Amino acid sequence: MGIRLLHTSDWHLGCPLRHVTGDAGALVRERRLEVVRAIAQLAQKREVDAVLVAGDVFDGQHVDSALLLRTLEALAAYSGPWILLPGNHDAALAESVWTRLARLEPPSNVHLALTAEPIPIGNERAFVLPAPLKSRRTQDDRTAWMDLAPTPPGAVRIGLAHGLIEGLQAQVEEATNPIAADRVQRAQLDYLALGDRHGFLKVDARTWYSGTPEPDHYRYRDAGFVLLVELDGPGAVPRIEPIPTGWYHWVERALELPPLSPPELEARIAAVSSELPAPGERVILKLALRGSVDLAGRRAVDAALARLAAAVRHLALEDGLRLQPGAAELAGLDDGSIVGACARAIDERRRSAASEDERAVAELALRLLWQAVAELGQAEEPRA
Amino acid sequence: MRLLSLTIRDFRKLARSWHIGPLEPQLTVIGGDNEEGKSTVLLALKAALFESWSVSGSVGAAMRSHTGGTPRIEVAFELGGTSYRLEKEFGRSCLLSWSNGRLSGDEAEAKLQQLLRFERRSGRADRQAKHLGLFALFWVDQGTSFVPEMTVKALEPQRDRILAALRREIELVAGGPRLSALRAHIKANCARFFTERGEEKRAKDSPLVALREQLSALEAEIAQLQALRRTYDATVDRLEDARAALARARDPQRRAEAEARAAQARDELQRLDDLERAYAQQHLIVQREEAELKRIESELRARERRREQLERAQAELTELQRERTELEKQLKAAEQQCLEREREQSRLAEEAANAHARLVRAQRARAFLERRDHVQRLRDACNEIERTAQAVRRIEAELAEITVDQETVEKLRAAAQKVAEKAAVLNAQATRIEFFPTGERGVRRLDGSALDLGRPLDLTEPTELVLEGFGRIRITPGGDLAAAQRAVEEAQRRLDELLARARVPTLEAAEAALSRRNARAHELMARTEQIAALLRSLGVEDGSALRARLEEEEQKLGELQREFEEDNDAARLLEQEHAIEEEVRTCTARMEKAREEARRAGQICAELRQRWAAIDGQYRTQLRTLQELREAELADHARISDADLKAEYDRTAARLTNARAQLGAIEAEREGLDPQRVRDRAHAAERELQKLEQELVAAQREVDRLEGELKGLGLEACDARLEELERRRAELVEQKRSLERESKAWKLLWETLVAHERRITESLLEPAERRFRPYLEKLFPDAELVLDQQSLLPAKLRREGIDEPLSELSVGTREQLAVLVRLALADLLLEHEGEAPCLVLxxxxxxxxxxxxxxxxxxxxxxxxxMQILVLTCRPREWADLSARYLRLEDCRLKT
Incomplete structure (x- = not known):
């Protein structure tokens, strides 16, 4: 009789997601707890023997106590064993989020793997060998103890760790929380469940990163999954099934806007909305704008951006658009009064600005002038 | 505007009805005498156009004329190409009519206000320029045109109108009201962030300030929470360390090893202690045997020494006995010698005493003879003093008889000098006659006294001279000789009185008497000094003391006289005195010699006695020592014999050798153990155990303390709050950046706008100057006008390169410039509004x-x-050369 597990990690409960502001931020943060409920329901549904959470359950040591209680409540949907491993964000310090959680007296099926000792699951058909991190950063391989960890003969040996497999990130000169690349062989593990990377990754047939179940950044392409792991017995190659759990899509787009008419500009921006991989309410969009527009174009872009922001859950804008008023626009301001002279002076200042800030101020001044003149013109028209 | 005619009835000074008109569209001169009512015409015009028909109270009362009739004014005027007729009866009605319109009452007033663009005066408010619209500037009251302030005040309400005209002229503000709205919009936005002076607002109504304060508060809270979190994390780290330390302290293997090391060290230490105790005991035994051996050795040596002492003491005693016997013999012989010397000394002392008695008598005889001589000298001195005293008394009597003293002589000399001086004065005034006779002619006085012809004759009184061969001649000196003569006589009289008082006939006699007096005084002084010197030589103060001394000496002499009845006896004794003295010295020397010998004999005797006593003492001491030594020897022998003592010594020496051997064995074993190492090891083992215990307690205490500290910090929810705050901060920072950029943008806009406006305002000066220049050239050909940028009015007149402020110009020049200003401004309005205002001077x-x-x-x-110009003047003839319409005010009065 085999062993079936759910492998997940990097929940980062309590993560502030500072770059998602306003109500959208609150919703995105709340979703991180909802995904835990979803995992519990999945575990219950798939009748797994245990759910292994490979570290960084919490984003920090000082999360709200209410969050701890809500986490326990979210776990309640699965009555099987939860094996929660401290990671680098929630290391098992002398006083930590884990000691706080322990004081809340969690249910007996919730195991806090705070020490390196085998945990039996599936009626001792398998043993989970946890390698909890005791500090935020360490240069020691905390999984080394697994090599000599005693388990009954015939039991499946499952490693549970949080860190970086050596050689996986060559660019990191001195990776912290290292894990030996051949730990599976040395410790005769049937499966090594890892956490730390937010996208899921197969290191080898028995070594997997599950990634975070709910994406939290634009750069993680393979985030938003949990791994269903099935082991037929000791020595058997595990069968891995990534199951999507993520709700929000973190999308990055860049638009280079050439000089276009206002309707064309609006169309370009509107096209971003229509090309999204999911309904807007599930999209966190980061949009970088480059290029230059004239005053009318700027107004059109602003209007289109406002519509786009309303269409997605959150729009993070990197506005690199340069204002390039057209000669006709400046001439339009020049009605023979000093307004035209002012506009020309400010435009000259914009073009000769010594700093980016100075340029931005001059651009804004020009926009404000243009806008005010336009509004006053509109106000006068009915009277005319 | 053009005034057509004006009809006035019962308005102030202008009682009944007056009609002024028709007025020329060009120049009309209205002449009238002083106080005839020219200014009232202008007042009536202003009242009709700018005062409400319903005016009442003091303003209304002031309009009334002495007739008491209701003031009524009718004005016909053209404005904007339309002819208007205004009929206003104050307190009753108002009617404004034009070609296709007619309004009455307040509606008429409103229409009027709209046409003339002025501000209605309310109640009793003072009339100001704004209440007259444009006409405050162009209708110049009497005596106000040359006051620059009045012109400025009049221009102020119309500045916008004038400036607007100018601006239109330079065609810079095509936007008109739109620019104003834009300007207001920019200014309002700028005012959100900046003060009027362009400084950033510090008040909370600035959104930027409020935002910054909010951000600052937020950052403070964030910093506080971060600090709390850092403290918490650091405490957690310390707790980790403390728990590790506690685990190390509790390590049972470490404890067991330490305790084993301690037990082994304790065993070694115990063996070392035993050995050291045995060593100490054996050492005591050795010391005891050594002491006993030493004691016996000492006693043996003491017995030997005593035997030697006994022998020496016996020999010394025999010698002392012999010495004592010899000294006793010497002492007896010395005592005999001493007795003989004392007897000889007594005999010689008696002889010396007898010789000394004789010497004393001889000395007293000498004293007797000396005193006798002394008494004689005292008697001689007494006699000498007596004689000298008599001479002194004689001299004093002589001095008493001489009445002239130094002072008297001085007075006499002064009086004589006075007489001489007065006489000299008289003689100086005298008539001098000198004789140069021919031949042997003589001359004599009438009184017959002959004259010395070789000497001049000074006459001080009328004198008759007989000239031989000539006859008599009477000479009467001139001048006031009588007074000089009286002065001479007065001086002479004073001299004579002094001489009489001094009882001398002449000054010379007085001087001789003074000389005598001085000589006798010197003599007296010498005699007195002589007596004093004699007394001093005798050592007495005065004669009476000398006599007392003499009596005393005579009495003493009498006593001695009785001792030596015969002077010869005394003389004889005096002659023997030296022999007696020699005898005394001889006796005394012999006596002293005998005394010295007796003393030496006594001294030898004493020394011998002393030596005997000492030898006797030594003898007795030695005898006693001998006895004691013998007694001690007997006692020791009685206690233990010498042979027994020697045997005891041998036994003790053997025991000592044995004890030392045992001590050496113990010592060797002890050194084999290395006591210092054993003790150090034991100490280290105990210390290690103690340290383990202390570590355990300290680590447990630290763990407890840190756990308590962490509970105390209460960091729960810190992250959530911190994250919330940081999110909020990120939002605020973005808002702040955006607002700062917006504020800078508005400021940039405002500053650019203001800078351009300033340049335009400056450019407005040019057209204004252009209007003034033609007039100015006509009136002041060599002058240049400098306009004020704000008021656009002349500020200075520049002539030959020198600026003259308007206020420093003459009243006439200022008045002329004021008129030119109005003409220029009227031209401006004519060009830009198509119609110039009517100018009234x-x-x-x-x-x-x-x-x-x-x-x-x-x-x-x-x-x-x-433009239409109305001139009200009291000197109409001065305007007669112009082609103008002339009206005499008195001709304007209506008959009915």
Whole structure:
């Protein structure tokens, strides 16, 4: 009789997601707890023997106590064993989020793997060998103890760790929380469940990163999954099934806007909305704008951006658009009064600005002038 | 605007009805005498146009004339190409009619206000320029045109109108009201962030300030939470360390090893202690045997020494006995010698005493003879003093008889000098006659006394001279000789009185008497000094003391006289005195020698006695020592014999050798153990155990403390709050950046706008100057006008490169400039509004000189071709040379 597990990690409960502001931020943060409920329901549904959470359950040591209680409540949907491993964000310090959680007296099926000792699951058909991190950063391989960890003969040996497999990130000169690349062989593990990377990754047939179940950044392409792991017995190659759990899509787009008419500009921006991989309410969009527009174009872009922001859950804008008023626009301001002279002076200042800030101020001044003149013109028209 | 006619009834000074008109569209001169009512015409015009028909109270009362009738004014005027007729009866009605319209009452007033663009005066408010619209500037009251402030005040309400005209002229503000709205919009936005002076607002109504304060508060809270979190994390780290330390302290293997090391060290230490105790005991035994051996050795040596002492003491005693016997013999012989010397000394002392008694008597005889001589000298001195005293008394008597003293002589000399001086004065005034007779002629006085012809004759009184061969001649000196003569006589009389008082006939006699007196005084002094010297030599103070001394000495002499009845006896003794003295010295020397010998014999005797006593003492001591030594020897022998003592010594030496051998064995074993190492090891083992215990306690205490500290910090929810705050901060920072950029943008806009406006305002000066220049050239050909940028009015007149402020110009010049300003501004309005206001000058230009007056009249006449000008003047003839319509005010009074 085999062993079936759910492998997940990097929940980062309590993560502030500072770059998602306003109500959208609150919703995105709340979703991180909802995904835990979803995992519990999945575990219950798939009748797994245990759910292994490979570290960084919490984003920090000082999360709200209410969050701890809500986490326990979210776990309640699965009555099987939860094996929660401290990671680098929630290391098992002398006083930590884990000691706080322990004081809340969690249910007996919730195991806090705070020490390196085998945990039996599936009626001792398998043993989970946890390698909890005791500090935020360490240069020691905390999984080394697994090599000599005693388990009954015939039991499946499952490693549970949080860190970086050596050689996986060559660019990191001195990776912290290292894990030996051949730990599976040395410790005769049937499966090594890892956490730390937010996208899921197969290191080898028995070594997997599950990634975070709910994406939290634009750069993680393979985030938003949990791994269903099935082991037929000791020595058997595990069968891995990534199951999507993520709700929000973190999308990055860049638009280079050439000089276009206002309707064309609006169309370009509107096209971003229509090309999204999911309904807007599930999209966190980061949009970088480059290029230059004239005053009318700027107004059109602003209007289109406002519509786009309303269409997605959150729009993070990197506005690199340069204002390039057209000669006709400046001439339009020049009605023979000093307004035209002012506009020309400010435009000259914009073009000769010594700093980016100075340029931005001059651009804004020009926009404000243009806008005010336009509004006053509109106000006068009915009277005319 | 053009005034057509004016009809006034019962308005102030203008009682009943007056009709002024028709008025020319160009120049109209209205002449009238002083106080006839010219200014009232202007007042009536202003009241009709700018005062409400319903005016009442003091304003209404002030309009009434002495007739008491209701003031009524009718004005016909053209404005904007339309002819209007205004009929206003104050307190009753108002009617404004034009070609296709007619309004009455307040509606008429409102229409009027709209046409003339002025601000209605309310109640009793003082009339200001704004209450007269444009006409405050162009209708110049009597005596106000030359006051620059009045012109500025009048221009102020119309500045916008004038400036607007100018701006339109330079065509810079095509936007008109739109620019104003834009300006207001930018200013309002700028004012959100900046003060009027362009400084950033510090008050909370600035959104930026409020935002910054909010951000600052937020950052403070964040910093506080971060600090709390850092503290918490650091405490957690310390707790980790403390728990590790506690685990190390509790390590049972470490403890067991330490305790085993301690037990082994304790065993070694115990063996070392035993050995050291045995060593100490054996050492005591050795010491005891050594002491006993030493004691026996000492006693043996003491017995040997005593035997030697006994022998020496016996020999010394025998020698002392012999010495004592010899000394006893010597002492007896010395005592005999001493007795003999004492007897000899007594005999010689008696002889010396006898010789000394004789010497004393001889000395007293000498004293007797000396005293006798002394008494004789005292008697001689007494006699000498007596004689000298008598001489002194004689001299004193002589001195008493001489009445002249130094002072008297001085007075006499002064009086004689006075007489001489007065006589000299008399003689100086005298008539001098000198004789040069021919031949042997003589001359004599009438009284017969002959004259010495070789000497001049000074006459001080009328004198008759007989000249031989000639006869008599009477000479009477001139001048006031009588007074000089009286002075001489007075001086002479004073001299004579002094001489009489001094009882001397002449000054010479007085001087001789003074000389005598001085000589006797010197003598007296010498005698007195002689007596004093004699007394001093005898050592007495005066004669009576000398006599007392003499009596005393005589008495003593009497006593000695009785001892030596015969002077010969005394003389004889005196002769023997030296022999007796020699005998005394001889006896005394022999006696002293005998005494010295007796003393030496006594001394030898004493020394011998002393030596005997010492030898005797030594003898007795030695005898006693001998006895004691013998007694001690007997006692020791009685206690233990010498042979027994020697045997005891041998036994003790053997025991000592044995004890030392045992001590050496113990010592060797102890050194084999290395005591210092054993003790150090034991100490280290105990210390290690103690340290383990302390570590355990300290680590447990630290763990407890840190756990308590962490509970105390209460960091729960810190992250959530911190994250919330940081999110909020990120939002606020973005808002702040955006607002700062917006504020800078508005400021940039505002500053750019203001800078351009300033440049335009500056450019407005040019057209204004252009209007003034033609008039100015006509009136002041060599002058240049400098306009004020704000008021656009002349501020300075520049002539020959020198600026003259308006206030420093003459009243006449200022008045002329004021008129030119109005003409220029009227031209401006004419060009830009299509119509110039009517210019009314009430008795203006009265301070102008004739030349300037003539020039300005021509200027006005020329200007009247473009605008209506009304001149109210009391000197109409001065305006007669112009082609103007002339009206005499008195001709304007209506008959009915």
């Amino acid at each position: 009430d008795d203006a230009l009265v301070f102008s000189d004739e030349a300037r007056f003539a020039r300005i009249k021509r200027i006005l006449a020329e200007a009247a071709n473009r």
